[in-house]
Amino acid sequence: MYAIVEIAGQQFKVEKDRKVYVHRLAAEEGSQIEFDNVLLIDNNGKIQIGTPKVEGAKVTAKVLAHVKADKVIVFKKKRRKTFERKNGHRQCMTQIQIEAINA
Numbered sequence: 001m002y003a004i005v006e007i008a009g010q011q012f013k014v015e016k017d018r019k020v021y022v023h024r025l026a027a028e029e030g031s032q033i034e035f036d037n038v039l040l041i042d043n044n045g046k047i048q049i050g051t052p053k054v055e056g057a058k059v060t061a062k063v064l065a066h067v068k069a070d071k072v073i074v075f076k077k078k079r080r081k082t083f084e085r086k087n088g089h090r091q092c093m094t095q096i097q098i099e100a101i102n103a
Helices: none
Strands: 002-007 010-015 019-023 032-035 038-043 046-049 058-068 072-078 083-089 092-102
Touching: 002 019, 002 032, 010 019, 010 092, 019 058
Parallel strands: none
Antiparallel strands: 002 010, 002 038, 019 092, 032 058, 038 046, 058 092, 072 083
16 A cells, blocks of 8 residues: 655655655654645545545554754856856755554
8 A cells, every 4th residue: 555645745655664764844853744735546446536636545654853954065167257166955854753644
């Protein structure tokens, strides 16, 4: 059984007991959160597609940690103009573990 859920503006395919990294959520570590914007549910071949979301469906998750992603280097250069700029960025992420998919 899996579901497609919209979390923080992005869509994720989630299954029970799977760990997912999403953009930073405003929740305490160890707390339970629910996502009710479920777009699709596949229950052993029986597929429910929402228009735009499946009514009455919820995904329950537990917040494990707030972490930072790997560093991404942004390098800009304009040739023959002596312009070079190098920046690094680390995105703030939240690690969650899916506990239940309720259809």
